Amino acid sequence: MLEALDGCTPARLYRMLADEMGVHPVTLLRYHRGQLATLSSERMGKLRGVHRRILAGELLPPEPPERDRLARCNGNGRVPAARLRPLFDRLLERLQITERQVLYRCLTERTGLHETTLLRYHTGALQTAPVALERALRELLSECATDRFPVLKRADGGDAVVPRAVYRARVDRLERTGEYQHKSELFRDLASLVDQPAERLRKAYYDSRIRLVPRSFPDGADKLTEQMIYDPSRVWGVGERILHPHFGAGVVREKRPHRAVLVELEGGGEVLLREGYRHDPYREQRTDRGWNPGTRRTRPLAS
Numbered sequence: 001m002l003e004a005l006d007g008c009t010p011a012r013l014y015r016m017l018a019d020e021m022g023v024h025p026v027t028l029l030r031y032h033r034g035q036l037a038t039l040s041s042e043r044m045g046k047l048r049g050v051h052r053r054i055l056a057g058e059l060l061p062p063e064p065p066e067r068d069r070l071a072r073c074n075g076n077g078r079v080p081a082a083r084l085r086p087l088f089d090r091l092l093e094r095l096q097i098t099e100r101q102v103l104y105r106c107l108t109e110r111t112g113l114h115e116t117t118l119l120r121y122h123t124g125a126l127q128t129a130p131v132a133l134e135r136a137l138r139e140l141l142s143e144c145a146t147d148r149f150p151v152l153k154r155a156d157g158g159d160a161v162v163p164r165a166v167y168r169a170r171v172d173r174l175e176r177t178g179e180y181q182h183k184s185e186l187f188r189d190l191a192s193l194v195d196q197p198a199e200r201l202r203k204a205y206y207d208s209r210i211r212l213v214p215r216s217f218p219d220g221a222d223k224l225t226e227q228m229i230y231d232p233s234r235v236w237g238v239g240e241r242i243l244h245p246h247f248g249a250g251v252v253r254e255k256r257p258h259r260a261v262l263v264e265l266e267g268g269g270e271v272l273l274r275e276g277y278r279h280d281p282y283r284e285q286r287t288d289r290g291w292n293p294g295t296r297r298t299r300p301l302a303s
Contacts, residue, residue, distance in 0.1 A: 004054050005061055006090075006141040012061040020059075021046045057146050078128040081121050087137040088122045094144040095152070096163045096211050105153050110136045151215065161212040164204065170221035171205055177228055177241065177249050178266060186224075194220040232277040236261050247271055 001013055010032065014025035021028075021043060030036045039047075053059045091103055100122065104115040111133055120126045121133065140150060151160045171186065180186040183202070191198035194216045204213045228243040236242065240252050242263055250271070254262040259276045 001051055001054055004051075004142070004145045006138065006145050008061045016059065016061045017047070017050060020050050055146050057143070057148055060142075077131045079131055079134050081124060081126050081129045084121055084129050084134055084137060085124065087134070087141065091137065091140055091144070094141065095149070096165060097152070098211060102152050102161075102212070106140070106150055107133070107136060110140075152212065160215040162215050162218060164210050164213050167213045167218045167221070168205060170218040170225075174221050174225050177225065177243055189224060190217075190220050193223060230273065232274045235276045242273070244271075244273070 002008060002010065005013065010029070011025070014028045014032075017023065017028050018025045023043065027036075031039060050059065088100075088103070092098070092100065095103065097103065100119070101115060104118040104122075107113065107118055108115055111130075113130075113133065117126075118133075121129045143150060149162055149166050152162065153160055171183075171190075174180070175183065175186060180189075183205075184198075187198040187201045187205075190201055194201075194214075196214075196216075201217065204210055204217060225243070228241050228249075230242050230244040236252050238252050238255060242250050242252060244250065244263075247263075247265055248267055250263040250265040252261050253264045253270075255275075256262055256272065259274055260272050261275050263271050263273055265271060
C-alpha cells in the first residue's frame, strides 16, 4: 500500500486503515512490524478490500495535521527545493521520458507555474518551492503507481502522447483475449482503426528506444477490446469472440431459440448467453379492478 501511495507516511496510512477497518492505529503498527503472530480472516478481508480500492484510485490518505504541515514547510507554505529533485527524477523514470520539457508542460497545466520556473526548481537554482508543486508531484507518482498515467504533450507541441509501456500493456491485454493468433493481424486491424501504418505500430511496440507514443495507439487497442466485451443488447454471429466479465473469453458456437447463443469458453465448458435484449422502457401496468394509482390500496373496492 505504501508503494502504491508513493510519498505517504506509515502514520497517515495507519489513520486511513483505522477509519476503514475499525482497528486502532497502534494495532496496525504492530501488524506491520510483525509483532503480532496472527490476523483474523475478517480483518484480512477488510485489508484486502482497502488495498483494491487504493489500487483503483478510490482511496487517498488523509491530509497531515496542521502541526506536521507547519513543521515541514518553511514560512508561508514553501518547502526546500532540494526535496523536490528526487520527485522530479523519479517521475521521469516512471514515465519513461528523457525530455524534461514534457514533464514540465504537464506540471504547468496542473500548477500554473511557468516551465522555466519548474526547470529552476528541478536544477536547484531556487532555494524554496511552493507546497502545491510538491503535492502535484506526489499525486502524479501515485497515479503512475496505479497505472493511471497522465496525458502528456511533446516539447514541440502536437498530439497527446503516453509512455510506451501503456501501449504495450493494452496490446498485450488485447492479445490475451485470443482473437488474434499473430500480432501481425492485430497491428493490421489497429492500423485501420487509428489511420496509421501497421509498421509504425509494430515498431512502437518492439523498439525499446521509443519512449512516447501517440495517445491514439492505446485508445485504438481499447476500442478493439471493447468490441469483444459482452453486451446483451448486441446480436452476435457464429464464430465471433466474446469477452465476458465473469466467464472470461469464449467463442460463439451456436445460436439458440429465444435470443440465446451457446458460447464455448476457453477455460473449458459452455454457457448460454442472451443476445438482442431490449429493456422495456414502459412500466408494468396494473389491471386489477378497483386499483387507484393515487392511493396505496391494493384490494378491490367494495361494490
